[in-house]
Amino acid sequence: MKKITKIFIYIWLFLLAAVICFPVVFAVSGVFMQQWELEEYLAPVLGGTEGMARWAALPHAPTLQSLVELLMDSPQFFVMFWNSLKLSFCILAGQTIFGVPTAWALARFSFPGKRAILMLYIVLMLMPFQVLMMPEYLVLNQIGLLDTHAAVILPAVFSTFPVFIMYRFFGGIPEAILEAARIDGAGNFQIFWRIGIPLGAAGIVSSGILGFLESWNMIEQPMTFLKTRSLWPLSLFLPEIGLKEAGMGFAAAIMMLIPALLIFLSGQEYLEQGIAAAALKE
Amino acid sequence: MKATAVFFVFMLCFTILSRAADQMGIAVVKVERPQNMVIGHSVRATGRIVQNQELAVTTEPDQRVTAIHVSEGQRVSKGDLLFELDTTLLDEKILYQKQELEKQELNVADAKSQKDISKRQKENEQAQAAEQYSLSTQSAGVQLSRAEKQLSDAQKELKEFRKKSGNLQTDDSVEAALEQALVEKSNAYIAAQQELTSLEWKIENAVNAALQAAQNGATLSKTQIPRTQASEEFFVLEETEEDLCAEEKEKPENASFGSGSDADTSGDMSGEIVMGIKNVLFDKNGNVGKVTFGSTGAQNSVPEISIDSVEEVGSSAPSSGEGSGNSEHISDGISGDTAGDLFHDGSDMNTGTTGDGMSGQISGDVSDINTGTVPGGFDQVPDTESDGTSGSISGNVPGTSGLPSGSGGNGNSGDSSVIFPEDSFGDSSGQGVTQEELAQIEASVRNSYREALAAAQRKVEDARAEKEAAEAALMAYQQERMTAANADEAAAERQLIANVQAAQQAYEDAAIAANQAAVTSGRAVAAAGIPNASNSSDRLNEITYEQMELSLKKLEKLKKENGKVYADTDGLIMKIQIQTGEKTSDTTAVLMADLTKGYRFTAEITKEQEKYIGTGDLVTLSGGNGKLKLEELAVESVTVDEADADIYHVIVQIPENTFEIGMTAAMDFVKKSQAYPVTVPLSALHLDDKNQAYVLVPEEYDSIMGIETKARKVSVTVQEKNESYAALADGILGSDQKVITSSDKAVDDGSRIRIEG
Incomplete structure (x- = not known):
């Protein structure tokens, strides 16, 4: 049976x-x-x-005609491909630089208003782009960043989602390990650098992979903030494909899939670990 | 991680490759800003220097050339020896020519004498005819006068007899009244008869003219020949005749019939002789006299014919002539002309011959009142001129038929058609007219006159009836008177009256015979007057002689120069068409370019070029491998080629001593237009499939690859262009807007391009 x-x-x-x-x-x-x-x-x-x-x-x-055509005769595709890659890695780097310490601080330090900040992060994380688009546009326009890659990168760098994920991972590190380090004479930075990051690596990688996938597939932000076509990422290439270039469209889709797939595969282990850790915690 | 790295390397390679491939497909173009410039239309043509005038040197044909001293292309001066001819052959030719000339001289003399002879013959003929005319009319006149004499004798006898019987005085008044009535009736009858005759004349003329008009042009021209040959007076006569007819019809009172019998030859038979003289003169130059005379005689009347010729128009003088007085009248009337009218015994009718272009026309009507059966009318026109007689006589002598009008008409038609050809209906010329059609025409003409003719005939009939009534009354009175007298006397008187009547008859016969004689001989005179066919052989011979003389002179001139032929003017030998040892022909021997008349440059240009060059434009000529250059030469003419409308010939006169004849030269001319603000090189201008001109301008645009350039089509209006630039209408294309002037690949609207440099 x-x-x-x-x-x-x-x-x-x-x-x-x-x-x-x-x-x-x-x-x-x-x-x-x-x-x-x-x-x-x-x-x-x-x-x-x-x-x-x-x-x-x-x-x-x-x-293989479509593929050859895309790879050999479409420099535009590569312009957009590298644009996408640039945006994604800039965002990831930013998130790593700013998100990791933030998450560490929120997870390991206690200070007044900590709960309020966390609440704000959660609220902001839940908000869709459509809600934030207007204020972001106004701010970017005011500081003169519209129609530059920074207009896409900066808002994403300060995204709340990776902070939230890493907050969970850092929060899961046992207090005893940190105390042992303190006893050994480690300072706050050393504890963060020597203990926090290695122990929270799974979380960082997970948020990185998720962040990459998100920024790779980002479509509304470049569409809204980028006017110059040469700045467009690959996600805006496919909407331009019509029936006449259908073959090239499929080829482009496959080529777009490959980096995401490779990133995912290379970080799969950490990702599963991180998700499991997050699940185990609660 | 490795796979990811490999992938990115892979993508990097393809990025580079695709970019390289992309750049291969982009056209590299050159751009230029439109210029503010003048469009110059350059006209360049190659042509030759030719002479303005050619000169042909000719010489006598059939002469042997012994030497030629020039060659083609050689320059010669005036007086230079060109070639020489064989003098022995020339001498032969001159001798031959002289002999020929002599022969021709003889020919001329022969022809001249031949012409003189024929002229003399003609004159002789004319003289004979005139003589014949004079003789026959004279003899007729003699007979007529004899008959008249007899008539007058018979009348005299009757008168004397009556005188003897003594009862003359008592009855005189009654008889005179009756006779007077008879005379009046007779006059009326004669007038009617004349009217009828003239009408018939007119009808015949009209019919004749209509018939001739209906016939073809050849006939027409033939009928005109006698007219043209006849002297001018002939026409005057003709007109006069027609006018007369008209006048007679309109004014019958013009005809004055002298009723007086007091002027008779014998002078004592008053009342017995009735004379009517009508004299009408029509004149244009005062020389034409026309006399119409009529005489009526009752019983024993003696018709008196009187001719009166007056020099002034319209003046008429009825003259009842005595025998001796008549000749005076005539000689007076025909003022100073060699008038040869002879009226024997005052009762003879004769001809008038006039000299120096004078023409006279006499028409006479003689009718017999007694019987009324012999109406007679004749016109006679004797006209003799001093040289070349031309005259016409129209006579009308009908036979003694009971119907005077009918026979008169027939007689008229026959004569008039011969002597007075009419061609007044020349406008309608029917070719190949059939007999039926001619008959139809004649009938229609006759129809139109039918009423007038009938009226005239009626009038004649009435007049005759009245006259006969008057005669009967007179007869009855005489009869009555005779019965009153004794029987013997009556018998004697009746006998006398019968004698008078017989004499009267004889007289009339003689008159008719006289008329006939006049007509017949008059015709002979006219026939003799027709000139002979012209004979120009003498003049033709003379012409031939003159021509031969001329050619002889030429030969002699050549001989004088020893057979050498020299150049008439400075020139260039173009062509030599004689050969040493050969004989010359009658065509050009040497063809020269006349250097004194200058040279000119002539070139062919296309229709397109012709638009920019015109008479008076200053051009530059260059030639002689660039050594010679003449500037500012005015174009003399630009003319279209006779055969090909797309080719034009330009002619430029060139100064002396520059180019040589036969040289090739190039003509340059630039026609400058106004300044145009937007002028682009012609290579920038394209034509689309609707033949609309456009230029391509570079346009930057934002693409995925960055800022790229593509070509944009801008339609323009071309105002003017030459072979390298085109002026565009201002406004569409700004002067800042660069235009694509060339590219390494085909570029169209929307093509991606890269601007070089």
Whole structure:
């Protein structure tokens, strides 16, 4: 019985996974399709013709044309790719520089108004971009940062979400370890640097991965704050793709997926650890 | 981590590659700002220097050339020896020519004498005809006078007899009244008869003219020939005739018929002889006299013919002539002309011959009142001129038929058509008219006159009836008187009256015969007057002679110069068409360019170039491998080619001693326009598929790759352009706006470009 139940569960999970994986399969098979094939399938959606869009799992005449075209003939793609990368790493760096000490302070020090600050962080974290867009725009405009990458980077650097995550990790470090360090004659900075960061590394990496994914996929902020097209990140490339460049669109999607995937895979261990730690704590 | 690093390296490589590939596809262009400049239209054409005038040196044909002293392309001065001819051959030719000339001289003499002879023959003929005319009319006149004499004798006898019987006085008044009535009736009858005759004349003329008009042009011109040959007086006569007819119709009272019998030859038969003289003169130059005379004689009347010629228009003088007086009248009337009218015994009718262009026309009507069966009318126009007689006589002598009007009409038509050709209806010329059509035309013309003719005939009939009634009354009275007298006397008187009547008859016959004689011989005179066909052989021979003389002179001139031919003027030998040892032809021997008339430059230009160059423009000529350069030479003319409308010829007169004939030279001319603020190089100008001109301007735009440049199309209006620049209408393109003038790749609207430099 158990075995049968197990099999059913596996089948169910497989089906769910297939559904979840479908967009990726869609994109991957699309990269190898020729332009005419893509147009035939997607015309009802993108071309405005009658009927329903169809899709084939395997291309009729597989080709690397779209990929070559994207990589060889589209310098624009690379401009945007490097823009995206620049934004993401700047944001991550900023978050690391400012978020880690903040989270440490909130987690390990007690001072008046600490609870109020935490409350404010949570409220701000819950607020969507649409709410913050207007004040941010006004402030950026006032300090003359509109239409620069700083306009995207700075608000993200001071995002509350990584602080909140790292706050949890730092809070989970046992007080006894810190006391032992203090007894050994370690100062506050040494405790933070020698004990806090190594013990909270999982949290830092987790927040970093999450932060990367968020900034990599960021679309509203550049759209709102960047006017110069040459500053646009890759997330704004795909909206410009029409039916005629559908193949290139698929190729671009795949290329965009790869860094996120690589980052995730390389930080997977920490991420799982960190999430588990967060879960265990409560 | 490694995979991530590899990926990023991989992406970096492709970034570089794609950028490199992208730059390959961008056109590199050159740009320029529009300039404020003047558009110069340069006209450049290559042409040749040619002479203004060519000169052909010719010589006598068929002469042998012994030496040629010039060669083609050589310059010669005036008087330079060109070539020499063989003098022996020249001598031969001169001799031959002289002999020919002599022959021709003889020909001329022959032709001249031939012409004299034929002229003399013609004159002789005319003289003979005139003589014949004079003779026949004289003899007729003699017979007529004889008949008249007999008539007058018979009348005299009757008168004497009556005188003897003694009852003359008592009845005189009654008889005179009756005779008077008869005379009046007779006059009326004659007048009616004349009217009828003239009308018939007119009809015949009209018919004839209509018929001739209907016939073709050849016939028409033929009928005109006698007119043109005849002297001017002929026409005067014709007009006079027509006028007369008209006048007679309008004013019959003009015809004055002398009723007086007191002027008779014998002078004692008053009442018996009735004379009517009508004299009308039409004159244009005072020389044409026309006399119409009519005489009526009742029973034993002696018609008296009197001719009166007056020099002034409209004056008329009825004259009842006595025999001796007539000749005086005539000689007076025909003022100083060699009038040769001879009226024997005062009752003879004769001709008038006039000298020096004088023409006279006499028309006479003689009718017999007694019988009414022999109406006679004749016109006669004797006209003799001193040289080349031209005259016409129209006579009308109808036969003795019972219908005077009908026969008269026929007689008229026959004569008039011959002598008076009419061509007044020349406007309608029907070619190839059939007989039916001619008949139709004649009928229609006759129809139009029918009423007038009928009226005239009626009038004649009425007049005759009245006259006959008057005669009957007179006869009855005489009869009555005779019955009152004794039977013997009556018988004797009747016998006498019969004699008078017989004499009257004889007289009338003689008169008719006289008329006929006059007409016939008159025609002969006219025929003799027609000139012979012109003969120009003598003049033709003379012309030939003159021509031969001229060519001989030329040969002699050549001989005088020993057969050497010299240049007439300074020139350049263009072509030599004779060869040493060969004979010359009659065409050009040597063709020279006349250097005294100057040179000119001539070149061909296209229609496009022609727009910018015109007469008077100052051009620069260069040639001689750049050694010669003439500036500011005015264009003499720019003319379109006769064969090809796209080619024009430019002619520029050039000063002496610069270019040589035959040289090639290049002409340069720049036509400057006004200054245009926006002028772009022609390479910047493009034409779209609607033939609209446009330029491409660089435009920066914001792209993913950064600031990029692309080409933008700007439609412009070209105001003027030459082969390198185009002036654009101001406004559309600012003078700050750079335009793309060249590119290394095809550039169109929207193409990405990179500006060089």
